[in-house]
Amino acid sequence: MDSSGMLRGLLCVGLLSALCRGQASQEVSAEDFGLEKPDAGAEKDLIEALETLLSRMHNRVSSTEKRGSIPLCGMGDRCAMKFGPRIGKLCDCGRGANCNSYLLKCI
Structure with missing residues (x-):
């Protein structure tokens, strides 16, 4: 019984200290550190x-x-040009559109 009473007491003290710590002001100002405000x-x-x-x-x-x-292309505009085996960009398609490598148009 004696150990359970001590356990209850420790729990109460811990709870009170946690509650008191939560009420303390957490604001820190320049005065606390001794810093001066820089001049204009x-x-x-x-x-x-x-x-x-x-x-x-x-x-x-x-x-x-x-x-x-x-530059940005509109929907259905040519966005690329074929240079032999390579494809070069003429313009960039807008949001939600992609340049189709077969049709070379913004879809």
């Missing part, structure tokens, strides 16, 4: 640096898209 000048410098980096990346991506882009 540093934020502006970071924003300008990010904007220049993004503009450079946009220029690189747009130039590669121009070279490798294939």
